[in-house]
Amino acid sequence: MAAEAISRALRDGALEGEHAPALTIKDSIHAPLGAFVFDHILAQLSSNISSSKSQAQLRIVDCYTDPLGWKSQLAESGIVSNRSTQNATTASLCKNARDLDMLFSSIVELGKEVIRETKGRFAVAIDSVSEILRHASISSAASLLSNLRSHDQVACLFWLFHSDLHEMKASSALEYISSMVACVEPISNTTNGKGMNSENLPLIEQNLGRGKFSVRFKRRNGRIRLMSEELHTEQMGINFVPAFEDYVTSQSLVPKVQFSLQLSEKERNDRAKVVLPFEHQGDGKPIQIYDGRRSVSESKTENKETNAEKMHVNEDSGRGEIIYIRDSDDEMPDSDEDPDDDLDI
Amino acid sequence: MAANKPRTSSFSRNVAVAPTSQVPGLKHGPNGTVFLSSGIADLDKILGGGFCLGSLVIIMEDPEAPHHMLLLRNFMSQGLVHKQPLFYASPAKEPRGFLGTLPNPVSSKDDKSRERDTEQEKNLRIAWQYKKYFEDQNLDSQKDGKVEYCNDFDLRRPLDRHALSGQCIDCVSLQDSPNLATLYDRCSTFLAQIPRFDGNITSAGRISIQSFSAPQCHFSEKEWDMLSFIRSLKSLVRSSNAVAVMTFPPTLVSPTVLKRWQHLADTLLSVRAVPDEDKDLAKLLTGYQDMLGLLNVHKVARINTQVPVILEATTYSMKLHKRRSLVLECLNQAPVDGSSGTSYATSGSCSVSSKTGALDF
Numbered sequence: 001m002a003a004e005a006i007s008r009a010l011r012d013g014a015l016e017g018e019h020a021p022a023l024t025i026k027d028s029i030h031a032p033l034g035a036f037v038f039d040h041i042l043a044q045l046s047s048n049i050s051s052s053k054s055q056a057q058l059r060i061v062d063c064y065t066d067p068l069g070w071k072s073q074l075a076e077s078g079i080v081s082n083r084s085t086q087n088a089t090t091a092s093l094c095k096n097a098r099d100l101d102m103l104f105s106s107i108v109e110l111g112k113e114v115i116r117e118t119k120g121r122f123a124v125a126i127d128s129v130s131e132i133l134r135h136a137s138i139s140s141a142a143s144l145l146s147n148l149r150s151h152d153q154v155a156c157l158f159w160l161f162h163s164d165l166h167e168m169k170a171s172s173a174l175e176y177i178s179s180m181v182a183c184v185e186p187i188s189n190t191t192n193g194k195g196m197n198s199e200n201l202p203l204i205e206q207n208l209g210r211g212k213f214s215v216r217f218k219r220r221n222g223r224i225r226l227m228s229e230e231l232h233t234e235q236m237g238i239n240f241v242p243a244f245e246d247y248v249t250s251q252s253l254v255p256k257v258q259f260s261l262q263l264s265e266k267e268r269n270d271r272a273k274v275v276l277p278f279e280h281q282g283d284g285k286p287i288q289i290y291d292g293r294r295s296v297s298e299s300k301t302e303n304k305e306t307n308a309e310k311m312h313v314n315e316d317s318g319r320g321e322i323i324y325i326r327d328s329d330d331e332m333p334d335s336d337e338d339p340d341d342d343l344d345i
Numbered sequence: 346m347a348a349n350k351p352r353t354s355s356f357s358r359n360v361a362v363a364p365t366s367q368v369p370g371l372k373h374g375p376n377g378t379v380f381l382s383s384g385i386a387d388l389d390k391i392l393g394g395g396f397c398l399g400s401l402v403i404i405m406e407d408p409e410a411p412h413h414m415l416l417l418r419n420f421m422s423q424g425l426v427h428k429q430p431l432f433y434a435s436p437a438k439e440p441r442g443f444l445g446t447l448p449n450p451v452s453s454k455d456d457k458s459r460e461r462d463t464e465q466e467k468n469l470r471i472a473w474q475y476k477k478y479f480e481d482q483n484l485d486s487q488k489d490g491k492v493e494y495c496n497d498f499d500l501r502r503p504l505d506r507h508a509l510s511g512q513c514i515d516c517v518s519l520q521d522s523p524n525l526a527t528l529y530d531r532c533s534t535f536l537a538q539i540p541r542f543d544g545n546i547t548s549a550g551r552i553s554i555q556s557f558s559a560p561q562c563h564f565s566e567k568e569w570d571m572l573s574f575i576r577s578l579k580s581l582v583r584s585s586n587a588v589a590v591m592t593f594p595p596t597l598v599s600p601t602v603l604k605r606w607q608h609l610a611d612t613l614l615s616v617r618a619v620p621d622e623d624k625d626l627a628k629l630l631t632g633y634q635d636m637l638g639l640l641n642v643h644k645v646a647r648i649n650t651q652v653p654v655i656l657e658a659t660t661y662s663m664k665l666h667k668r669r670s671l672v673l674e675c676l677n678q679a680p681v682d683g684s685s686g687t688s689y690a691t692s693g694s695c696s697v698s699s700k701t702g703a704l705d706f
Contacts, residue, residue, distance in 0.1 A: 142560030143520065150437070172596045173560035176408045222410045222637050223621035 002215040002227035003037075003240045006180060007044040009217070013121065013155040020149045023158035024174050027184040031211040033231065034184050036238045038160045042125055043237070045156075049123070059110040060092070067097035067135060097135040100144045111153060121155035124148055129174065130162045138170050145177050185212045187230070209233050213240065274322060369492035370427030371398075371549060376649040381429070381549050381588055382495035384419030387673035389495050391661070392612065392645050393654060396588040398549055400646040401579045403610035404592040406556065410618030412638040412663060413592040415671055417553050419498050420590055422447045424551040426496055430513035432535045434528065435555040436562050440516040443555075448498040449505055451670065499669040513538065519554075519562045525574040532578060536585045550587035552578075557593040568602045575609050611646035616663075630662070630676065637663040640673060 006023060014020045023041070027034030046058075065071070072095060092106060111122035126132070132141050148154050163171050175181050186207040210232050217225040230241045263271065372380045372394060380395035389395040396402055406413045424431050425447065433440055515535050522528045532552060539550040558565050565571070575591070582589045595603050595615075607613055617639040620626065627633040640661045645654040661673040 137566065139560055139563050139565050142565075143563075146436075146561045147438075169597065169599075172408070172594075176560060176594055176597060216409070218409050218618075219621055221621070222412055222618060224409050224618050225621045 001240075001242060002182070002213060002229050003040070003044075003231075005217070005227060006041065006182060006215060007048065009180060010041070010045055010123070010156040010158065011048040019146075019179075020151075020154045021156050021180065022145065022149050022178040023156075023180040023182060024178040025158065025160045025182050025184070026163050026171070026174075027160075027211075028162065028164040031184045031186040031207050033208075033211045033233060033238070034160050034162065036233055037182065037184060037213070037231070038125070038127065038158075040238050041158060045123060045125075059114055061094055061103065061106055061110065062092065063094040063097045063103070063131065065093060067094065067131075069095035097132065100132070100136050100140045104144050104147055107148065108151065108153075115153065121153045123155050124157045126157075126159035128161070129159045130165050133166055133170060138173050142173050142177055145174075149177070179218045180215060182213065182215045184231070185214065187212050368547060368549075370423075370429060370494065371546060372494055378648050379546055379549070379586075381427075381551075382423050383416070384421075384423035384495065384498060385416070385671050385673065386495045386497065387661070387671075388416075388640075391642060391656065391673065395495070396590070396612065397646045397648050398546070398586050398588060399583045399648060400588060400611035401575070401582055401609065402588065402590045402612040402614070402646075403606070404590065405607075405613070405615035406592050406594045407616055407618045407638070408594045408596055410616070410638055412616040412618070412640075414555070415500070415637070415663070416614075416616070416640075417555055417590065417592060418447050418500070419671060420551065421553055422450070422498055422504055423496060425504065425508045425512060425514075426450055427492070428512065429548060430515075430535070430539055430550045432515045432517070432532065432550070432552045433555070434517040434519055434531075434553070436519045436559040438518055438520060440518050444509060444514065444516070445503060447504040448500045449502040449508075450496040451499045497670050500665070500671065501669050519557070519559070523563045524567075525564055525570055529574060529577055533581055536581055536587055539586055546586050548586070550585070552582070552587055552589040554589070554591040557591050558597050559594065560597060565597065568598055571598075572602060572605055572609070575606065579609060579611075607643070610644060611648070613642075613644040615641045615643060617641065632662065632664065632674065635664045637665065637671075639663065639676075 009021050010023065012021075025034050025037050025041070027037075092110065094103060094106065096102060107124060111124065114122050126145075129141060129145075132144075145157070145159070148157050159174075161171070161174055187210050188203060188206070210230060212228065213231045214226070214228040217227070219225055232239045232241060370381055372382075374380045374394045374397070379398045380389075381398060382389055382395045383392070404413050404416060421431060421433065421444075433443065435443060437443070515531065517528065517531050519528070535552070536550060539548060558571060578589060578591075593606070595606075598606065619633075619636055619638055623633075630636070640663050642656060642659050642661070645656070647653060658675045660676045662676055664672050664674060666672040
């Protein structure tokens with residue numbers, strides 16, 4: 001459900017005057033399945049594109065092979081001979097990953113090549129913003145992404161990000177820029193710092209195969225939509241499965257109060273068993289109006305009230321009764337005095 | 346100044362009748378302060394008249410929702426309607442584009458339906474001792490002459506061209522200034538343009554800075570520079586006839602800097618997003634369907650006085666009245682555990698997420 005919603009949002013693109021939808025895929029070492037999600041979404045997007053238009057063309061900007069231009073420098077100075085002959089690359093090599101302005105223009109150039117005649121828009125997928133952040137500052141990476149988002153010809157944009165490689169600030173900056181945030185988290189929270197104990201291994205193994213996939217959508221009406229499901233890795237990619245109830249973090253929204261608003265199981269049973277005071281009228285027994293005095297002969301449980309306002313519904317085995325303990329025994333029950341006599345007007 | 350007031354009771358408060366301001370869009374308040382409208386009538390009422398001239402208003406954004414833009418739009422439109430000079434800075438490359446999204450004041454045709462509602466309410470019998478409280482409401486709804494202090498803005502319709510042309514509007518992109526010195530210079534030249542005469546105030550200016558610490562801005566990592574800019578801006582604004590409104594996303598700055606930032610504000614507001622299709626929230630809050638988001642008032646500016654403002658309620662829901670104008674409604678506060686009170690609480694949110702727990706009212 002969540003994954004389909006993401007694909008739909010990316011395929012639909014942006015409305016007139018809006019920024020392009022941008023997705024952040026976030027994972028961490030405890031659930032390193034981000035790359036699978038990335039591939040899945042890329043595949044979905046290209047199949048969506050293929051089904052509507054001609055074929056999906058892929059252009060690659062390769063910032064991985066030689067990001068700082070060292071290899072080419074060494075090759076020029078003759079120290080290292082370039083053994084591997086570059087095959088016909090559809091990839092344009094980026095030799096200076098620090099210059100994000102140049103990266104931006106090369107992305108836009110390649111994109112324009114793709115859409116040449118069709119006058120459409122192109123989608124941008126960034127395999128790892130974590131890689132970009134190795135060479136550039138957060139603000140320049142954020143600036144690159146937001147410029148891509150606001151570019152007229154960019155239809156949609158998504159990127160992968162490993163949250164534990166960076167500071168919180170980078171993570172929040174990327175979430176600020178994106179319109180959808182997909183988090184891959186471990187199903188069972190392994191306690192950090194335990195490391196590779198033998199007890200922990202099966203858990204870690206489990207986290208390599210399954211994960212919790214939760215998505216936050218920033219909708220156009222200004223509200224946030226939360227979706228959550230489970231993902232399993234299989235031989236042919238990954239599979240999304242709707243989550244069980246306990247995986248959805250449904251924290252109680254009932255605010256913390258100084259008195260308990262809910263009844264426990266036992267209390268609920270007791271309440272059901274209570275015989276109300278006037279229910280047994282006409283049974284033949286003498287009618288007794290209960291006036292709260294302890295002298296009424298029934299066994300009472302020793303139950304101290306912490307809050308004078310509360311009225312407990314207690315039970316002693318089998319008989320349901322309302323036991324009312326007065327605040328103060330000094331009070332004369334039902335005195336004949338009229339309290340209004342004290343007033344003199 | 347104190348006119349012949351008919352005495353209604355033996356005890357009369359010593360409130361000097363404020364001189365009616367001759368400048369449209371400005372209102373005199375207590376303690377020698379002058380207010381200008383925020384563009385939202387409900388917000389003016391909550392803040393005791395509007396934004397105080399010389400104050401710095403800071404709005405903390407919610408990174409997941411654009412509600413701060415609504416507040417900024419109303420603020421800027423109100424300034425343009427009153428022909429007050431405007432300075433706008435944003436992280437976008439083309440900040441002038443935002444001016445196209447400013448709302449237009451509601452036309453007089455629509456106002457007639459509202460007048461009919463108030464007349465019907467007058468037929469309601471009000472107990473005699475409460476009548477004096479209702480008198481204040483009637484005064485606010487009177488129009489003084491042609492220009493209203495606070496206009497009702499229709500968010501669906503863009504501002505008329507004639508309101509934008511011939512106006513002193515200065516737009517700056519925050520991406521242009523790598524350090525904040527250039528931005529500071531632009532602000533001070535803008536404020537120098539607003540004529541200042543001794544005694545009477547003839548016009549007021551508005552400064553709006555959107556998403557100040559957005560990650561695209563190159564100075565966003567220099568937190569102390571940003572704080573020092575805010576302090577200088579505050580001193581600039583304090584000695585001029587202007588109001589500065591600044592919005593920023595609090596999650597993008599470190600906690601100590603955030604605290605200092607909050608203390609620098611004269612008026613501090615925050616907006617929060619609401620999760621969509623949340624059944625628990627729908628049960629807990631009335632009017633959940635129409636709600637856009639939540640607005641919290643943390644601090645209200647008090648100039649020339651030591652007496653703080655204690656608000657009855659600090660959380661309001663933002664809704665669209667008749668789908669066009671922004672209204673603020675008070676939320677019924679749920680009983681909260683008293684020990685969990687925090688000042689300027691920004692972490693409390695209504696989202697069902699693993700980050701937060703109880704609702705923070």
